[in-house]
Each structure stands twice: as C-alpha cells, then as structure tokens.
Amino acid sequence: MPELPEVETVCRGLKPILEGQRIARLTLRRKDLRIPFPQGLAQTLTGHRVMRIARRAKYILLHMDDDHVAIIHLGMAGRMQIVDPATPLEAHDHVIIVTDSGAEIRFNDPRRFGLMTFTTEAALDSHKLFAHLGPDPMGNGFNAPFLVAALKGRKTAIKLALLDQRIVVGIGNIYASEALHRAGISPKRRAGTVTLARAEVLVPAIKQVLQDAIAAGGSSLRDHVQPSGELGYFQHAWRVYGRAGEPCPVCATAVTRLVQGARSTFYCRVCQR
C-alpha cells in the first residue's frame, strides 16, 4: 500500500496528464471496491474538467470545475496507471478514465481495498472519510508538542499510535518502522511515555523519512508503480523494514521482527529504546 510518499508520487505523476483536462469518459468495470461506487459517479465527473489534483492523508482528490471533488484511495495494492489506450485491459482494471486529449488512466486494484467516490467542496472537510483525520505529517501543525498532547494517556504501543490516522495521517506500516528506527525509539514503547524530548527527535524523523521517500519516487513493493510505470526505489533505502536478521545499520545488531496489531514491525532492540 501506498503510504503518504507513494500517494504523493501518484498525484505528481497524474498531474501533467489530468490537471486542466476534461474527463471525456469514465468507465466503472464493477459495482464496488471496498465500498460501492456511489450512484451517479461516472455521470457526475464526465464532461467536467479536473482543475486541481491534490493529496489529503492517503487519499487522492480531483477538484473538478463544478464544485465536485472525486475521492480515490488506493488501499493496499491499488495503482493508477497511465496507459496507451490500445493496451489490453488487465485483470482488476476497475476504473478507466479517458480525457479529452486522449490520455487514459486505469485504476487497478487486485485486493479491492481501495475506493472511489465523490462529494462537493463544501462537504469535503466534514466528509465521513476526512472528519476524524489528524494533521498531515509534512505540515507545521504536526510538531513535537502536538504529538505529545495527542499521545497523552495512551497505553497503546507508539508504533500502533503512529498508524492511527486520527493522530497523524499518512504513516503506514513501512514508514512507522523506519521513522522509529531513525528516532531510536522502541516500537513497543507505550505511546503516552514519549516525552517532549523524544518527540523532538521523532517528529523530524517522520518528516525526513517521508521526504526522502518522496524524493526517491516512493517505495515499490510487489505492487506499487508510479503512474508512469516506473518503479520507485526507496525500498532500497529501508533500514529495518523487511530486514529481519540483517544487521542494524547503526549498531549491527540483527534486526528483530515482531507482530503488533496483527502487522509486522521491524526494529533494533539495542539502539531503539
């Protein structure tokens, strides 16, 4: 899944193809993904121009010329692919978007954990999907005092707290492990025990790892591909994720894998406290 850096990369890749272009045709090849496509989705977007493409949390937003906003989430394995229209359809190509200029984009999502829906500009902030989200980690609103306050009293592990989109958005399973390693904080530490001093290290670590990943064009696991079809290469820069048994890049201790909330965590038990 695309975490914040991958979604950001997808947005940037779609920008030159979609922004300013009119949607000539939008085809839904099934009736739902994680949630049903809403009534009128295709009709609402067809014939309208995409004025601006933006990321909010891990969602892609298409701001249309008529006050509507298309909302897309890539789930765990979703991809937006810019293709030659002559390319044969593949399994799991669920949504096809064709612009007036003839460009074609296919939303492919094998696991169907993604979604596509729409709302209006006026209803965007209070939309069910966005109403309870925390701040964007790349913004000024996400800082050490804020994080300490958000974690106050929480007994859950810091790793799980970082995955909680109500606290801060955009961080997923890979970057949670990576940020905690960079900050020297154990993923098992109770969230409420993260002091201001530790948060002053963790917050910049989160911003930096996300920024580094964006600069590298995102990570690519078995599924993630940039809209251009190129692979992101940040996975080569992972320090602990997926590296159980390999030496910690800081102290050479073997990286440990553990399970938290039914998901893998990777960390160094020596230099992360």
Add this chain to the structure above:
DNA sequence: CCTTGAACCTGCGGGC
C-alpha cells in the same frame, strides 16, 4: 473514550 481482534480480497513465495 480506549483497545483489541477480525474482516474485507487476491496474489505470491516458500515448504513439502
């Protein structure tokens, strides 16, 4: 309110 666990769905790699 918080925390935990299960559920959604498909594909892939490893072990036998």
Add this chain to the structure above:
DNA sequence: TGCCCGCAGGTTCAAG
C-alpha cells in the same frame, strides 16, 4: 508440478 500456509502497503466495525 501442485497444494497449503503465511504474509502483503489500509481501513472499518464489533465487542470488551
């Protein structure tokens, strides 16, 4: 070769 198992980037819902 084929089958079974575990695992995979996220979110949401129910239950305690």
